[in-house]
Amino acid sequence: MRFLITGGSGQLGREWSDFLADAGADFEALSSSELDITSQKKVEKKLASVKPDVLINCAAYTNVDQSEDEPEKAFLVNAKAVELLADECASREIKLLHYSTDYIFSGSEADHQMLEHGYPETHPTNPVNIYGASKLAGEKAVQNSGCDYLLIRVSWLCGQYGNNFVKTMLRLAEERDELKVVNDQFGSPTFAYNVVENSFQLLKDKKSGIFNLSSLGKITWYDFAKEIFHQKKKKMMVHPVSSSQFPTKATRPSFSLLSTKKIANIPGASIIEWKTGLTELLKQI
Secondary structure, three states, rough: OEEEOOOOOOOOHHHHHHHHHHHHEEEEEEEOOHHHOHHHHHHHHHHHOOOOEEEEEHHHHOOOOHHHHHHHHHHHHHHHHHHHHHHHHHHOOEEEEEEEEHHOOOOOOHHHHHOOEEEEEOOOOOOOOOOHHHHHHHHHHHHHHHOEEEEEOOOOOOOOOOOOOOHHHHHHHHHOOOOEEEOOOOOOOOOOOHHHHHHHHHHHOOEEEEEEEEEEOEEEEHHHHHHHHHHHHOOOEEEOHHHHOOOOOOOOOOOOOOOOOHHOOOOOOOEEEHHHHHHHHHHHH
16 A cells, blocks of 8 residues: 655654554655645646555644634645645545544534533534634535545644644743643643554544544643643643633634544544553653
């Protein structure tokens, strides 16, 4: 099986490269500068030369706040380019693995009260910011393309590569001894290495459709920060605060827990408890 990874220099792309290299797999990973997925000619040329069996799209416009100022750019990368990739995969009979986000849901308090185990894959979508809307448009493009697809939604993604909450906390621990962290946004982190392991299992099993992927447990960013410092044995005074004390350009959903019941029923899939995932990530870092 031959793989082509787009967005190969990002958190997930680099994790995929490590995984496939260790497995001795036949793959090519391309950064956004090496392959502009918004260009039909460049995409067609690359797919014709590589002839992959699976296209793993890790490319995305992920700056949530900047998306509010650059909606055209967010939709170009997260929707239009995804439509192009999906259509090409459909015409060439390539399996498409595409990643989406918890931000396609509204995160309302009503949902929080109703959905004890988090959002199931089938719950109605209703994004509250441009980033979420652009990712949802990408999802719809994949579903409407007619290609054989795996669409995996993740939340609070963090890994050994790129920038993420865990790395930010570790950096701040070196700079200060006191910190304020939001305590009214609920969800669960998804660890990049676990995303790749489970994605590969789904590919091996020839699964298609939409799957949520996250960790077990419902926490806030405050809970997450406390555990990071606890596991690293860092002395840090962490103060819980409300989101209103950290105003952002883009609205954040206050509830973004993803239900992992569907993927947990796949033999060989591994849904980890969030503290366990953090322990493993901190070893990698």
